[in-house]
Amino acid sequence: MDEKAIQQFPVLRSAYGGLTKSERRIADYIVAAPEEIMEQTISDIANATESSEITVSRFCKKLGFSGLQELKLNLIAGMSAAENKEFHDIRSGDRCSVVASKMFQNISDGLQDTLALLDYDAVDAAARILRRARRVAVYGFGNSATVCRDIATRYLRLGLAIQAYADSHMQVTSAALLSPADAVIAVSHSGASQELLQSVQVAKDSGASVVVITSHAKSPLAKLADVCLCGMGREVRYSSEAGASRLIHMAIGDVLYTRIAMADAELFQDNMQKMRREITKKRI
Secondary structure: OOOOHHHHOHHHHHHHHHOOHHHHHHHHHHHHOHHHHOOOOHHHHHHHOOOOHHHHHHHHHHOOOOOHHHHHHHHHHHHHHHOOOOOOOOOOOOOHHHHHHHHHHHHHHHHHHHHHHOOHHHHHHHHHHHHHOOOEEEEOOOHHHHHHHHHHHHHHOOOOOEEEEOOHHHHHHHHHOOOOOOEEEEEEOOOOOHHHHHHHHHHHHOOOEEEEEEOOOOOHHHHHOOEEEEOOOOOEOOEOHHHHHHHHHHHHHHHHHHHHHHHOHHHHHHHHHHHHHHHHOOOO
16 A cells, blocks of 8 residues: 555545455545546446446445445546645654654545545434433544543543543443443544453443444444544654544544533533632642
């Protein structure tokens, strides 16, 4: 896979990790020659990638499209947007001002890529789940644990009974004690952490609803979700894709937070006033 070229196609980047070997050949072919795809039929692509027409059709549907024509329209939009973007990798001789400029630009581009991927109906569905939940547990490890703590801190202001867990033993303990009245938010860049998958599976077995925030829409974690919200950052030298995705996942959490607050604005404002009144007492 051409890491630089695939940057202009967020939907391919997000789904790539969950594709089969033959489906990855199709994705690689599209990334290598996107203009040629526009003139080709399913049969042409199947022949060029040594796959079958059924595999090409399945590939399109796996990405969330009704067929090849809809995929082509998405590719056109991606190429059009990419004309105004440039992937900014960090070079060893870059000055601090250049590094800062590139980092901020890549964060901005990652946010725009995620905005193009974000399923607004899924966001509202997740908001409904969390609003109705008796209590909410938030699970994540590593970089994702910082996202979980941020979510728990912010969502507490909404009046939700919410707690973040970054220890695998604490996760499965809390998951085992959940009920159908409860919900879990699971955050993971890869969506393939074995311990997180175990925690979420225990939560599902307990009847809890699961909202997933991840970079990979076809990951094992995404398959466990009742609602999956997907977005990913852009990897550059000295910063992993997982690290870049941390800010993207926080942004998704902020959108979800705002939608929950909007659903009961009066209660939210009351909670904020109470919180500010008490916090003010702690200041000099």
